[in-house]
Amino acid sequence: MSFSILVTSDIHGRLDRFEKLVKQMKSLNADLVIDNGDFLDGSPATFYYQHIQKSQHPMIELANQIYDIAILGNHEFHNSLLALEKLRSDCRFPWISCNIKDFAKPYYVQNINEKKFVIVGATTHFTPMWDEHGYVKELIFEDALKALHFWVDYVKEHEKPDYLIVSYHGGFSEDPSTEAVFQARTGENQANEILETIQDIDLLITGHQHLYINTRLQNTLIIQPTSHSNGFFEVQIDFEEGHSHAIFHQLEDSQFSYPAEVEEWLDQELTYIQDDYSYKGLLSSRLSSHPFIQLTHDMQLKATNAEISVCDLLYLEKGGFKGSITNRVLLKNSPREHKLQVISLSGAEIKELMELSAAVLALNKAGEIDFSTNVFPGTQQAYQYDFWGGISYVFDVKEPVGQRVQEIVFEGKPLGMHQHYQVVFNSYRLTGVDFPLLKNREILYEATQTVPFLFKGYLQACFPKAVPNHGHFKVRY
Numbered sequence: 001m002s003f004s005i006l007v008t009s010d011i012h013g014r015l016d017r018f019e020k021l022v023k024q025m026k027s028l029n030a031d032l033v034i035d036n037g038d039f040l041d042g043s044p045a046t047f048y049y050q051h052i053q054k055s056q057h058p059m060i061e062l063a064n065q066i067y068d069i070a071i072l073g074n075h076e077f078h079n080s081l082l083a084l085e086k087l088r089s090d091c092r093f094p095w096i097s098c099n100i101k102d103f104a105k106p107y108y109v110q111n112i113n114e115k116k117f118v119i120v121g122a123t124t125h126f127t128p129m130w131d132e133h134g135y136v137k138e139l140i141f142e143d144a145l146k147a148l149h150f151w152v153d154y155v156k157e158h159e160k161p162d163y164l165i166v167s168y169h170g171g172f173s174e175d176p177s178t179e180a181v182f183q184a185r186t187g188e189n190q191a192n193e194i195l196e197t198i199q200d201i202d203l204l205i206t207g208h209q210h211l212y213i214n215t216r217l218q219n220t221l222i223i224q225p226t227s228h229s230n231g232f233f234e235v236q237i238d239f240e241e242g243h244s245h246a247i248f249h250q251l252e253d254s255q256f257s258y259p260a261e262v263e264e265w266l267d268q269e270l271t272y273i274q275d276d277y278s279y280k281g282l283l284s285s286r287l288s289s290h291p292f293i294q295l296t297h298d299m300q301l302k303a304t305n306a307e308i309s310v311c312d313l314l315y316l317e318k319g320g321f322k323g324s325i326t327n328r329v330l331l332k333n334s335p336r337e338h339k340l341q342v343i344s345l346s347g348a349e350i351k352e353l354m355e356l357s358a359a360v361l362a363l364n365k366a367g368e369i370d371f372s373t374n375v376f377p378g379t380q381q382a383y384q385y386d387f388w389g390g391i392s393y394v395f396d397v398k399e400p401v402g403q404r405v406q407e408i409v410f411e412g413k414p415l416g417m418h419q420h421y422q423v424v425f426n427s428y429r430l431t432g433v434d435f436p437l438l439k440n441r442e443i444l445y446e447a448t449q450t451v452p453f454l455f456k457g458y459l460q461a462c463f464p465k466a467v468p469n470h471g472h473f474k475v476r477y
Contacts, residue, residue, distance in 0.1 A: 003112060004028065005235040006066075009036035009169070009207030010227035012075065013043030015059050016256040017229035022062045024252060025232060031112045033066050034119060036207040036225075037073020037169035040087070044331050047452070048262050050079075056090060058259065064092045069108045071121040072097040073169040073207065077136050078337075096121035097169075099147035101140040106151045109159060115239065118161035120151050124170035124208055126188040132338065132427035144170060145190045145197070152198050163202050163237060166194065171209035176222055182209075195220060202244065203235060214246050221246060266328035270456060271463045278320035282371055285313060285320075286385065292320040292333075297389025299458040303447050306342045306424035308350070308410070309389035315382070325459055334455045338426035342445040343438070347417040350388075351405055353435060357386045358395045358404040369397065384434045391415060426451060 006025050011018060025033065040046050040057055049057045063070075072095050076084055088095050098106030099122050107120040125141040148166060155161060171189040174181050183189070191206045201220045206213065210227035223246050225233045231251050237244040257263055277292045279285040285293060297309040313319075319333050345353075359379040362370045371382050379401065393408045408415040415421075422444060432439025447454060 001113060001115070001239050003032070003115065003117075003163075003237045003239075004030045005117075005165075005203070005237070006030040006033045007036065007167075007205055007223060007225055007233040007235065008034075008229075009205070009225050010038045010073070010210055011035070011040075011059075011229050012038055012227060013040045013046035013057070013059065014229040015043065015045040015057070015262075016258045017251055018059055019062055020253045020256060021229045021232065021251055022066050024249065025066055028234060030234070032110055032117060033068050034165070034167055034205065035063070035067050035070040036167050036205050037071045037123065038075040038207065038227075039063070039070060039073070041075040041078045042335075044266055044328065044335075045258050045262050047331060047335070047337075048258075048265055052265060053261065060087070060090050067091075067093045068110060069093055069119055069121075069167075070095045071167045071169050072100065072104055072123050074124055074127040074130060077127055077131065080133075080135050081138075097123045098151040099123060099125055099142040099144045101142060103139055106147075107155055107159075109161075115162040116159065117163045117165065118155045118159050119165040119167050120148060120155060122148050122166070122168045122170070124168075124188055124190075126186075129433050130428070130431060132431050143187070144168065145193050148194060148198060152201070156200060162239070164200060165203045165205065166198070166201050167205040168194065169207050171206050171211065171224065172213075176213065176217060177215045191222075195222070212248065214248060266326060266331075268327050269324050269465075270327065270330060271325050271460050271465055273321050273323065273325055273459070273463045276322045278318070278322040280318045282315070282317060282382075283369060286371065286387075287369065293387050294389065295321070296455075297387070299455055300340055300424045301390060302458065303454050304340050304342050304424045304445055306422045306445075307390055308345075308421050308423045310353075310386050310423060310425045310429065311389070312384065312386050312426075312429075321459070325463070330452060330456055330459075334452045336426070336428070337450040337452065338428050339450055340424050340447040340454065341427050341430055341443045342422050342424045343430065343441040344420045344444060345423050346420050347408075347415040349437060350391075350415065350421065350423070351408065351417070353386070353437060354388060354393065354405045354408070355402050356380050356435060357384075358397075359401045360385050361395065361397045361404075363397055380434055386429075 049055055095104055096108050097104045098120055107118055110117045122144040125144045128136050128141050172191045173183050173185045173189050174192050195217055204220055204222045206224040211224045212226050213224035215222050221244050223233045231249050234247045234249055277295055279290060279292055296311045300309040360382045364370045391408055391410045394406045395404050396406055430438050
């Protein structure tokens, strides 16, 4: 007797692809369909239905047509618990996680043709560390590995499943096939430890990292189905043969768009910028002052009246502003709904933080700057590189890590190491996840709007639309 299970993960609100993905999935008539978390948050469509149209996201109705069960991902908690409760009530399938205390059911049982399938869900317990708005401060996220030990043992004893699935919104610290190291075992991604210490898992579903993984270790089939509605896994199980395998189905249609109302809003022009604030290449805007970075600093300083500004840059090959600035262009360059917050830092603390950014740079064998990888273990990743505005400075990459920041000048004078300055960061940076020195700082000021709305208002104020040209009149004689 054969069975089929379909699995998605990290859809991140990609409605433009999801409708076609659902159609493709429905055609397979699977016995069980699972989503592994991070379902809605992270796309222009989600921004539109949350802030502009303020109506139910169309993906929820599509999800109700296909899913039997979903696992809570960390991005489900990027909205308030009230909004999350609304999501759960709108869905006709349950959301589970075994390690969020008293918040969700730990597992789900589905009987199919006299076979019992049990899915134990878990969420990376790093989720509260990324909570920049205080949404989950009342929740307790237990260690996912410890919680899975308890609940897997529980269901084996009390449910006696024919097929046991662990669906974990988290990933790997090392590649399960090659053992190549992705990161240190910090606890964010515990899939390796799950495989090493928990027995009798038939299928381990992972996510969070947006990777493609399809492998097997002993009796456990292991999958991770990429992200953003690019495809899904079909797991085929044959109980008579005692065998299971996974097939990845790529999204077949390459032509996709959001609903007309969303596309119309995305293409709405906000303003027009004649000068060039665009960039190409990861390094072009990172090795010296760039107009787009300066524009970001100007916006942040004006919005908060801080003295010094800190910003990062999306890990994109190209971006910035030039020409027609639409909602689509704005959200491409500023999609994160951070708030701007001001804290006080001494000059010595500022230099310490700047040294952490400088540590991600290195010289390769050709003497060129390397920015593509985390070149110094134990330091920030390349995408955590920060820019500082309101001061001028030099990074000398030839110097040892920790001694690279030079010539820091504020208002024409060297930065005072014992003097304190008001510095604006986005609210994610001030969680302290990437920079522990910033954790639990007193917030002196917080902007009322999030960054996309602040940037929109700033651009419209600085670059008003040109007066339309209604033609010219001339009499020849």
